[in-house]
Amino acid sequence: MTAHDLKLSRRETLRGMAGLVIGVALPLPALAQSGAARAFQPGSGSAAFVPNAFVRVGADDTVTVLIKHIEFGQGPFTGLSTLVAEEMDADWSKVRAEHAPANAELYKNFAFGAQGTGGSTAMANSYEQMRKAGAAARAMLVQAAAQAWGVPASEITVEQGVLRHASGRQGRFGEFAEAASRLPVPADPPLKDPSRFRLIGRDRAVSRLDSAAKSNGTAQFTIDIREPEMLTVLVARPPRFGAKVASFDDKATRAVPGVVDVKPISSGVAVYANGFWPARKGREALRVTWDEAGAERRSSDQLIAEYRALARRPGVVASAHGDVEAALARAERVIEAEFVFPYLAHAPMEPLDGFLRWDGATAVARLGSQLQTGDHMTIAKILGLTPDKVELQTMLAGGSFGRRAQQTMHFAAELAGSAKAIGPGRPVKLVWTREDDIRGGYYRSLFVHRFRGGLRDGKVTAWASTSVGQSILGGSPFEAMIKNGIDPTSVEGANELPYAIADFRCDLHTTQVGVPVLWWRSVGHTHTGYAVECFVDELLQATGQDPVAGRLAMMSNAPRAAGVLRAVAQLAGWSGPGPVNGRARGVAVVESFDSFIAEIAEVSAERGGEPRVHKVWCAVDCGVPVNPDVIRAQMEGGIGFGLGHALFGEIALDEGRPVPANFDTYRSLRIHEMPEVEVTILPSTEKPTGVGEPGVPPIGPAVANAMARLGLGRPRQLPIVRGTA
Amino acid sequence: MANYDINVNGRIHSVDVEPDTPLLWVLRDAIGLTGTKFGCGIAQCGACTVFLDGRPLRSCSLPVASIGTAQVTTIEGLSGREAEAVQRAWVTRDVPQCGYCQSGQVMSAVALLRKTPKPDDRDIDLAMNGNICRCATYVRIRAAIKDAAVTLGG
Numbered sequence: 051m052t053a054h055d056l057k058l059s060r061r062e063t064l065r066g067m068a069g070l071v072i073g074v075a076l077p078l079p080a081l082a083q084s085g086a087a088r089a090f091q092p093g094s095g096s097a098a099f100v101p102n103a104f105v106r107v108g109a110d111d112t113v114t115v116l117i118k119h120i121e122f123g124q125g126p127f128t129g130l131s132t133l134v135a136e137e138m139d140a141d142w143s144k145v146r147a148e149h150a151p152a153n154a155e156l157y158k159n160f161a162f163g164a165q166g167t168g169g170s171t172a173m174a175n176s177y178e179q180m181r182k183a184g185a186a187a188r189a190m191l192v193q194a195a196a197q198a199w200g201v202p203a204s205e206i207t208v209e210q211g212v213l214r215h216a217s218g219r220q221g222r223f224g225e226f227a228e229a230a231s232r233l234p235v236p237a238d239p240p241l242k243d244p245s246r247f248r249l250i251g252r253d254r255a256v257s258r259l260d261s262a263a264k265s266n267g268t269a270q271f272t273i274d275i276r277e278p279e280m281l282t283v284l285v286a287r288p289p290r291f292g293a294k295v296a297s298f299d300d301k302a303t304r305a306v307p308g309v310v311d312v313k314p315i316s317s318g319v320a321v322y323a324n325g326f327w328p329a330r331k332g333r334e335a336l337r338v339t340w341d342e343a344g345a346e347r348r349s350s351d352q353l354i355a356e357y358r359a360l361a362r363r364p365g366v367v368a369s370a371h372g373d374v375e376a377a378l379a380r381a382e383r384v385i386e387a388e389f390v391f392p393y394l395a396h397a398p399m400e401p402l403d404g405f406l407r408w409d410g411a412t413a414v415a416r417l418g419s420q421l422q423t424g425d426h427m428t429i430a431k432i433l434g435l436t437p438d439k440v441e442l443q444t445m446l447a448g449g450s451f452g453r454r455a456q457q458t459m460h461f462a463a464e465l466a467g468s469a470k471a472i473g474p475g476r477p478v479k480l481v482w483t484r485e486d487d488i489r490g491g492y493y494r495s496l497f498v499h500r501f502r503g504g505l506r507d508g509k510v511t512a513w514a515s516t517s518v519g520q521s522i523l524g525g526s527p528f529e530a531m532i533k534n535g536i537d538p539t540s541v542e543g544a545n546e547l548p549y550a551i552a553d554f555r556c557d558l559h560t561t562q563v564g565v566p567v568l569w570w571r572s573v574g575h576t577h578t579g580y581a582v583e584c585f586v587d588e589l590l591q592a593t594g595q596d597p598v599a600g601r602l603a604m605m606s607n608a609p610r611a612a613g614v615l616r617a618v619a620q621l622a623g624w625s626g627p628g629p630v631n632g633r634a635r636g637v638a639v640v641e642s643f644d645s646f647i648a649e650i651a652e653v654s655a656e657r658g659g660e661p662r663v664h665k666v667w668c669a670v671d672c673g674v675p676v677n678p679d680v681i682r683a684q685m686e687g688g689i690g691f692g693l694g695h696a697l698f699g700e701i702a703l704d705e706g707r708p709v710p711a712n713f714d715t716y717r718s719l720r721i722h723e724m725p726e727v728e729v730t731i732l733p734s735t736e737k738p739t740g741v742g743e744p745g746v747p748p749i750g751p752a753v754a755n756a757m758a759r760l761g762l763g764r765p766r767q768l769p770i771v772r773g774t775a
Numbered sequence: 776m777a778n779y780d781i782n783v784n785g786r787i788h789s790v791d792v793e794p795d796t797p798l799l800w801v802l803r804d805a806i807g808l809t810g811t812k813f814g815c816g817i818a819q820c821g822a823c824t825v826f827l828d829g830r831p832l833r834s835c836s837l838p839v840a841s842i843g844t845a846q847v848t849t850i851e852g853l854s855g856r857e858a859e860a861v862q863r864a865w866v867t868r869d870v871p872q873c874g875y876c877q878s879g880q881v882m883s884a885v886a887l888l889r890k891t892p893k894p895d896d897r898d899i900d901l902a903m904n905g906n907i908c909r910c911a912t913y914v915r916i917r918a919a920i921k922d923a924a925v926t927l928g929g
Contacts, residue, residue: 123872123910257869264874265865265881267810267850274809282804307776307793325804326813327796399814399822399875399909448812448875449909484815679869683915687872690911713819713907722900724913 099227101190101235103156104183105134111211111224113140113187115180116150118157118165119172120420121260122398122447122454123687124742125680126172128258130180132677135256136249137184137242138191140223141211147259152422152442164423168455168569170643170740173676177738178241185239187230194229195221244674244735253678260446272417272445273481275405280477281310283468284329284486286336287318290345290706291491292564295319295338302335312336313471317460320468326481346564347706353496353563354390357518361388361500365516365557366535369545372553374504377512381504384512385592389501389581390767391519392700393708394494395716396570400448401482402490404465408433410474413440415465418447420455424527425462432466451571451691456492457526458566488716489708493701494570495520496563499544499581503589504553510589510604513551515544517578518559520567535560539569543578543747548608548641549586549601565703571691572743575642579747580696580754583638584764587755597637597755598624610646610671613732615639617669618648621730627759629654633664636755638748644739645672649689649748651725653756660771661757663693663725666749670729673736681741682729688745689727694719696750697771781842783808784852794840799823801839802849810850810878814907821906824879825849831886833905850878857888860926864919872910880906884920893924 099107106114115134119126127147135145150157157165160175188208195213196203198221207214214220249255263269288294298319300312308328313320319338323329348356378384404417406429413433419425419442426442433440447454454461469478482490497519504512521537523529531538536558538545545556570576590600598619605612618624618637628634632654639648650667668685675681698717702709710716754764776791781798783806790805797816802808802825811834814822818833825834826848834847853862861884864870871877880903887894887902894902899917908916 123874125872257866258871260874261866261869261871262862264871264877265862266853267878269874270809271812271875273813274803276804276807276809325800327793327800327804331793397909399820399873399907400812447873449873451909484817484820683869683872683912686914687911690913691909694911712817713815714817718820718907718909719911719913720904720907721913721916722904724911724917727914 098224099231101187101230102183103150104180105187107187107191107223107227107230109224109227111141111144111222112146113138113144113211113223114146114148117147118150118159119167119176120149120418120444120447120454122418122450124172124684125258125677126167127260128256129173129677129680130176131259132249132256133177133180134184134187136247137181138188139208139210142249142256144211145259149444152419152426152444154423158423164421166421166423166455168420168452170645170743172740172742173738174644174740181241182239185241186236189236189239190230190233191223191226193233194226198226198229250676251674251678256677258680269446271400271448272403272405273400275416275479277407277477280479281322281324281472282326282329283320283322283478283480284333284483285315285318285320285464285468285480286333286338287486287490288340288342288345290340290342290347291566293340293342293345296341297339299337302337303332306332306335311472315464315467315471317464317467320471322472322478330483345706348563348703349705350392350496350703353703354498357496357498357561358388360518360559360561361498361516365518365559368536368541368556368558370555374512374514374553374555377553378502378504378514381506381512383505383592385503385505385589387501387585387588388766389499389577389584391497391577391580392702392768393496393565394570394695394699395488395701396451396453397487397716397718398447398449398451398453401484401487402453402461403479403481404461405477405479406465406469407477408469408474411435411439414443415440416443416445417465418450418454419444419462420450421459424459428459428462429466432463433470452569452573453492456568457522457528484713485711488701488710488712491566492568493565494576495522495567497577499577501581501585503585505589505593508593510549510551510586510593512553513547514555516557516559517541517544519561520563520565521560522567522569522573524560539574541578542574543640543642544582547582548611548639549604550607551604572642572746575640575747579638579640579642580750580768583640583748583751584754587636587751587758588764591758597627601639611639611641614646614648614669614671617730617732618650618667621669621728622650622667624650627756629760634756634759636752636757636759638751638755640744640747642744642747645670645741645744647685647744647748649752651749651752651756653753653760655760655762659762661697661753661762663753665726665728666752668727668729668745669732670741671732671734672741672744673734673738675731675734676738678731681731684741685729685745686727688743689749690719690724692746692749693725693753694723696753696768697723698769700769700772779839779842781839781847782844783847784849785846790839792839794838796839798825798834798837798839798842798847802834808849808851812875812878814876819907820876821879821883822876824882824906826882826886829889831883850882853882853885856927857885857923860923861885861888861919864922864926868915868919868922870912870915870919872912876906876908880908880916884916884923887920888923888927892927894920
């Protein structure tokens with residue numbers, strides 16, 4: 051590509067963006083109600099200067115950053131804006147963030163090749179892109195000022211959104227926004243040397259952009275969308291996965307005041323009403339006969355028994371070195387352990403929901419979309435429109451933990467299907483209730499891991515693991531990621547250890563079960579992290595080694611993992627696992643999504659043998675720590691999320707039917723169960739990596755390893771506290 | 776359908792809904808006050824917390840027919856020194872992550888500080904353990920409540 055082509059494509063980009071920026075393509079009510087526009091008002095003078103697809107500068111000095119990743123708590127609004135503001139030398143109080151529209155070309159995630167958020171990639175794949183976007187904007191503003199003042203651009207300095215020249219002349223970004231917009235866009239603007247960073251890596255240099263709107267009720271989520279003529283839709287879905295509607299009787303439903311219509315759709319029977327309450331009452335009154343011929347009918351206990359039997363046979367090898375069977379045969383002692391993990395629901399606070407307006411020729415969809423490209427294409431296809439006739443606006447979402455990114459795009463399909471069934475001209479808001487959410491599948495897979503460890507001369511000499519569970523990627527658009535029969539999300543964390551063990555094998559049985567499964571905050575590491583870190587701890591205990599020193603002795607090839615382990619030991623003042631005064635300490639270290647986290651949990655035994663977690667120390671190495679306080683918040687939240695599920699989380703199936711239905715039976719961590727958390731962030735010059743997920747995996751095993759020192763044993767089946775919901 | 780005149784944030788709203796409609800859906804769907812959130816529908820998560828004559832209650836499980844002349848306060852109508860202190864502390868500490876439960880958390884925290892100006896950890900546990908935060912922002916919620924208490928006491 052020549053410089054000319056590049057400039058041209060930039061210009062086209064600009065032209066494409068301008069339409070979106072001024073809201074021509076987006077009908078006004080939608081614009082007014084979009085989370086971005088309402089909660090993060092860009093100011094009256096916006097869009098005077100649009101150097102690229104990510105930055106808009108208003109005549110009122112406002113710098114609006116378009117965020118290609120969904121904000122559902124992990125902080126991309128703040129984090130990606132920090133990158134732009136850093137390179138622009140912008141005034142943070144003038145910085146606003148909004149979701150970018152769905153546009154795979156402009157806003158693809160470089161890790162996916164499509165627009166979407168997941169795998170803790172937001173910062174990693176945006177770091178250079180957003181800095182360059184900011185640097186280009188800065189260069190153009192400087193050039194505009196240089197021309198206006200008749201001075202060389204190189205003599206102009208920028209600080210906090212103010213351009214200055216030694217002659218005494220100065221001006222704000224807004225004053226040069228229009229002039230800058232007429233200049234060519236630099237193709238490859240130089241980036242700051244990290245030594246000159248004022249925001250990146252500086253603790254509390256910026257505050258979150260969304261805190262105020264999320265503390266006073268003004269932040270707009272999908273569930274808050276209201277439009278004239280809009281109908282609320284609830285769908286009756288089958289009680290068992292794989293069942294279908296055989297027939298239904300909607301007489302009682304139609305008699306409910308407020309119910310407007312009832313339609314069969316591919317996922318069940320849709321009830322359309324003026325508001326949530328009549329829709330819910332109408333759905334309750336519906337009588338549906340289900341065709342369960344193809345339904346999954348196994349109970350969790352049955353699946354676990356089948357998986358345990360499979361785990362005794364070698365599976366497809368995911369990775370191996372040395373000769374593990376020979377090494378086990380030579381070992382002085384072989385320790386075996388089997389770990390069982392239940393299905394888990396994500397249960398984000400805002401259940402799945404989406405809005406769609408369709409007039410037969412065009413459509414506007416607004417939802418907390420985590421895979422915008424997939425959702426966009428799915429909606430267009432179902433409505434029989436080309437994608438350019440469908441606008442997709444990403445809304446703030448009340449959590450996800452993976453739930454809003456489905457490999458099947460089932461939610462977008464249900465949204466489009468419910469709009470199509472009632473016909474053009476009736477905007478719909480599809481809402482899942484909490485019961486729909488907890489019983490709706492797309493769970494973290496049920497898994498069994500069987501481990502065998504060989505000990506000789508006081509050392510771990512052999513390690514074999516067999517994992518059994520469903521594949522997330524199989525049969526999905528992501529199937530190409532499956533190599534040699536191994537879904538990497540089933541074995542990640544088990545197929546490569548930070549520990550140097552001469553003879554090693556990790557193999558896998560992939561099971562076929564009719565329960566839809568999905569990535570769940572930290573994916574495979576949710577179960578492999580627990581199993582590996584409990585098992586290594588057990589082996590170290592069996593050889594009389596200290597949990598920290600014993601791990602470090604095997605980590606010669608894992609310097610960054612060893613680094614966080616040393617750091618957390620120092621932070622906690624580690625002097626062995628205890629117990630001391632009834633409190634024991636457990637440790638775990640897990641690398642996930644290229645970030646390294648070690649945690650130490652201090653635990654006592656409550657009456658009845660339940661663990662009480664008092665404090666957690668956490669050390670993080672996520673490369674350049676862009677927003678230290680956001681990283682800290684993600685560690686605190688990840689620890690709470692991981693702890694709640696390790697202690698209480700289980701979706702048991704009874705003859706195929708999920709047993710829990712709501713937070714009364716799917717127990718969530720509450721404030722009195724939340725430990726104190728202390729976080730240390732390691733300085734680094736490595737490229738930044740994610741923090742949304744990696745805080746989760748170490749907490750479960752850290753607690754379990756402390757329990758072992760309290761004489762409670764390392765729980766071999768999760769949740770730790772069973773049957774207490 | 777039946778007509779109800781309910782007092783929300785100091786204004787009388789006339790709504791035409793079924794008597795069993797929970798206050799939550801009257802606020803959200805009939806009146807258009809969407810700051811109060813739906814999380815579970817069975818008074819387990821606290822996302823729908825509002826004040827009824829100053830007392831925090833779960834609006835998802837409160838039929839509109841039972842409201843009578845009681846004064847309803849939602850996050851949109853929240854005011855007073857405790858509210859200001861709590862909301863300022865929430866922003867200073869950057870408490871919210873996804874933010875969806877935070878209206879309910881703020882309501883419960885304000886109710887706590889109005890009753891107990893200097894809460895200890897146990898008071899905070901008791902007042903706040905009806906509010907679930909799936910992002911687990913609990914560490915910061917606790918710290919922000921203590922900050923607000925200091926502000927109010929100072």
